[in-house]
Amino acid sequence: MSAALSPDAHVIVVRNPGTGERLGEVEAMDARRVAEVVEAAAEGQRAMSAMPAHERAELLRRVADLVEAETESLALLLAGENGKPLPQCRGEVEAAVRIFRGYAGEATRLFGRQIPMDAVPGLERHLAVTIREPLGVVAALVPFNYPVELYAHKAAAALAAGNAVVVQPPARCPLALLRVAELVDRAGAPAHAHQVVTGGVAVSQALAESPGIAAVSLTGSTAAGREIARLGSGTLKKVFLELGGNDALIVCDDADVDAAAQAVVLGRLARGNGQICCAVKRVYVQDGVHDAFVESLLGQTAKLSVGDQLLESTDVGPLIAEEAAERVEAAVGRLVADGARLVAGGGRRAAFVDPVVLVDVPASSEAFAEEIFGPVAPVASFADPADAVRMANESPYGLHAAVFTRDVNRAFSVAKLLDVGAVMINGSTAMRAENLPFGGTKDTGGHREGLHETVLDFTRQKTIVLMGAFG
Incomplete structure (x- = not known):
């Protein structure tokens, strides 16, 4: 689906965050345009719901094949508009292909249950079964950092379960997802079953408030999650939130320090x-x-x-926008003001930030408790692992954590005490496999996203009782 612009439409100009080059433009839709899309999605949902599971699975496999065939061009497009280095964007597109194929399999595994009615006196002769049905129209609100991969988790899961999906790509980098939407159309998705709405906060709000939307899935900031949940509550729609994080990595005195340092650099x-x-x-x-x-x-x-994110040799490209880099620069300044010592990086050139290492960071610093969205590694010290666990748990977020130690008993003891959604032992927190449940506790939102979780979340159970089945 291309970004067709009406003559009087407001537009969003998409630029390369590193060079400022104009890459394209998309319509900034208003609430009226969003309502038209949602209304049409009801027709698409009826078509998806009527489609047998094997046909839904085959549709998703065709999408995966088409995306895979354009891996290189999609990676180039994504790197240009997003700022991530090209090899990482290539890996993201490859992940999206795996996710579509994974949900193709899940489409054929939406199992119900047979519930023994003889557990209740007087109901021994009856038979009860449950079946899974689609929710309706799902709104997928996609963030800028990994838009193609996270889109795949939401859109493929919605279609696998027989829903229609309305996708809102990130306003600053929508072009790769618009191309993927064209491929979904080419794969044979029913009319209006997969649509894209472009724009900013007003579009998100319209989707959250719309009575035609059965569920909203958002990956984004905690502030955005709270607002979407508030707006969605008016129509009692399901809201699935995967929000911010401030992941802690704990390095114990028996750890492989080089491996731990590498986990920070790569993660x-x-x-x-x-x-x-x-x-x-x-x-x-x-x-x-x-x-x-x-x-x-x-x-x-x-x-x-x-440097230039389109070069294969680049490790760190520009942040999504110069304003984002300015926020990172300001956060580093607050840490230094609180007593931290800057020992590497910190320079900023427009949207580029040289990777930062800070030491002697006071654990009590308010800036340390904030989520800094950029290449910054603040290091604090501890005497006892119990202190590290306490400090890690003091964060309002609870996505991932990591512990480096050669003592397996210590590793599992610390992992059990950490109030997070997942713990990596001797590895980086920046790890996501599509077949694992992904999400966290507290202000991270509580939702879990993954092949085996999301497709079930996008369905509802119906109970059917055959009275006197065992006559």
């Missing part, structure tokens, strides 16, 4: 330009290995290449 500074909800955002290092860890972290950070 924070050099992946997604630091703009990942599950990135390593707080590092706690035990006193005995603190200096060795920092030395390794600085050595690895110095090797990172910052």
Whole structure:
């Protein structure tokens, strides 16, 4: 679906965040346009609901094949508008292909249950079964950082379950998803079963309030999640939220410090330009290995290449916009003002931020408790692992955490105590596999997204009782 612009429409200009080059423009839709799309989606939902599971599965496999055939061009388009280095964008498109194929399989595994009625006296002769039915029209609100991959989780799951889906791509980088939407049409999706609405906050709000939307799935900030949940409550629609994170990585004194430092570099500074909800955002290092860890972290950070995201050799590209880089710069300034010591990076050139390492970060710093969306690694120290767990849990967020130790008992003990959705042992928090439940606790939203979870979330159960079945 191309971004067809009416003569009087307001438009959003899409630019390369590193160079400012104009890449295209899309319509900034208003509430009236959104309402028209949602109304048409009801027809698409009826067609999807009537489609047998094997046909839905085949549709998703065709989409996957078409996207896979355009992996390189989609990666180039995404890198240009998003700012992530090209190899990472290529990997994102490949993940989306796997996700569509994964949900194709899930479309044929929407199992019901047979419930024994003889558990209740007097009902022994009856038979009860449950079946799964689609919710209706699902709104998928997609963030800028991994738009193609996270779109796939929402849209493929909705279609697999027999729903229609209305997708809102990120306003700053919608072009790759608009191309994917064209491929979904080419794959044979029913008319109006898969539509895209472009625009900013007003579009999100209109979708959340619309009585024609049965469920909203949002990946975004906690502030945005609260607003969408509030607006959605007026029509009692389901709201699925995957929100912010401030993931802690704990390095114990028996850890492999080089591996731990690498996890910070790859999981924070050099992946997604630091703009990942599950990135390593707080590092706690035990006193005995603190200096060795920092030395390794600085050595690895110095090797990172910052520059043009379209070059294969680039590790860190521009942030999504210059304003985003300014916010990161300001957050670093607040940490330094609170007593942290800047030992690497920190320079900003327009939307580019040189990867930052800070040490001696006071755990009590309010800036340390905030989610910094950029290539920043703040390091604090601790004496006892119990202190590290306490400090990690003091965050209002609870997405991922990590612990580095060679002691398996300590690893599992710490993992059990951390109030988060997932714990990585001897690895980076910035890990997401499509077949694992992904999500967190507290202000992270509580939802879990993944192949085996989302497709069920996008269905409802119906109970059917055959009276006197066992006559």
